[in-house]
Amino acid sequence: DWTPNAFVEETVEDLKVKLGNDKVVLGLSGGVDSSVAAMLLHKAIGKNLYCIFVNNGLLRKNEFTDVLKQYEGMGLNVKGVDASARFLDALAGKSDPEEKRKTIGRVFIEVFDDEANEIKDVKWLAQGTIYPDVIESVSATGGPSATIKSHHNVGGLPDFMKLKVVEPLKALFKDEVRRVGASMDMDAQLLGRHPFPGPGLAIRILGDLTREKVRILQEVDAVFIDNLRSWGLYDKVWQAGAILLPVNSVGVMGDERTYEKCVALRAVESTDGMTADWVNLPYEFLQKTSNEIINKVKGVNRVVYDISSKPPATIEWE
Numbered sequence: 001d002w003t004p005n006a007f008v009e010e011t012v013e014d015l016k017v018k019l020g021n022d023k024v025v026l027g028l029s030g031g032v033d034s035s036v037a038a039m040l041l042h043k044a045i046g047k048n049l050y051c052i053f054v055n056n057g058l059l060r061k062n063e064f065t066d067v068l069k070q071y072e073g074m075g076l077n078v079k080g081v082d083a084s085a086r087f088l089d090a091l092a093g094k095s096d097p098e099e100k101r102k103t104i105g106r107v108f109i110e111v112f113d114d115e116a117n118e119i120k121d122v123k124w125l126a127q128g129t130i131y132p133d134v135i136e137s138v139s140a141t142g143g144p145s146a147t148i149k150s151h152h153n154v155g156g157l158p159d160f161m162k163l164k165v166v167e168p169l170k171a172l173f174k175d176e177v178r179r180v181g182a183s184m185d186m187d188a189q190l191l192g193r194h195p196f197p198g199p200g201l202a203i204r205i206l207g208d209l210t211r212e213k214v215r216i217l218q219e220v221d222a223v224f225i226d227n228l229r230s231w232g233l234y235d236k237v238w239q240a241g242a243i244l245l246p247v248n249s250v251g252v253m254g255d256e257r258t259y260e261k262c263v264a265l266r267a268v269e270s271t272d273g274m275t276a277d278w279v280n281l282p283y284e285f286l287q288k289t290s291n292e293i294i295n296k297v298k299g300v301n302r303v304v305y306d307i308s309s310k311p312p313a314t315i316e317w318e
């Protein structure tokens with residue numbers, strides 16, 4: 001007897017009563033959960049919802065501008081903060097996966113705290129937490145909420161963590177969140193987006209990061225994802241992405257030997273990210289995509305496809 005329409009109606013009423021005329025801050029990630037949470041709050045309190053969307057420089061190609069535009073089109077009161085340089089500078093020289101994650105978490109908290117402090121008299125922190133996040137420690141949904149949670153007990157609390165917390169999706173599963181979004185007429189492409197980790201491309205560039213490596217991986221990833229969409233495969237895959245390997249391999253271009261980067265493509269089927277199978281993508285798709293990557297993306301001369309399942313492999317390589 002649960003229906004998305006009734007959920008929206010009840011939740012919006014509850015939020016109105018609970019929040020009254022208070023100001024609320026929410027970190028948007030571009031993902032489904034934070035976007036649907038924002039839309040519910042927007043319906044309840046309008047301009048008193050202050051959304052912050054941080055570019056950590058590790059998003060997909062054009063993602064920051066595209067998604068920001070989409071949020072603005074939805075009527076959200078959203079501020080895009082381009083903190084790419086701050087993140088990439090902090091990551092320079094770091095190659096350990098956990099150190100990279102911690103650095104990104106720390107810088108995110110600093111940036112978000114600065115922005116939240118600029119909103120006068122803010123009383124609440126809204127989060128897109130869903131039921132599985134409550135019971136699991138690692139969020140497959142990524143984004144600000146996952147980052148915040150894993151850094152709870154580091155040093156003194158940032159100011160925004162002293163705010164009261166409101167989590168309108170806390171009792172829902174992912175498919176219910178999508179249905180709630182659809183019942184509010186949210187864009188199907190936004191609701192159908194693959195999960196993307198909070199640390200973004202940083203954990204798909206094995207070893208240390210440079211701006212050039214981020215650029216290469218963004219280009220490779222864009223070819224792969226665009227092709228999945230144009231072949232009608234995107235919605236058949238639970239998560240997909242490219243990994244930049246820390247090795248060069250020999251190739252040949254014309255009469256010249258090349259010595260360039262190798263990338264791996266990964267596409268998995270899963271229900272919750274806890275277990276996963278690699279997807280049997282058509283050979284022709286892989287062939288076309290590999291050719292296109294090598295022809296278009298300067299610095300890459302080899303593409304491999306990851307055929308490992310979880311367990312014992314993980315979805316990400318770091």
Ligand code: XMP
Binds near residue numbers: 139140198315
């Ligand atoms: P693994 O690699 O553990 O990934 O099989 C399972 C799911 O979790 C995502 N993931 C992360 N999400 N912060 C996040 O927000 C992280 O540090 C992180 N590491 C992995 C991964 O993309 C997959 O969906």
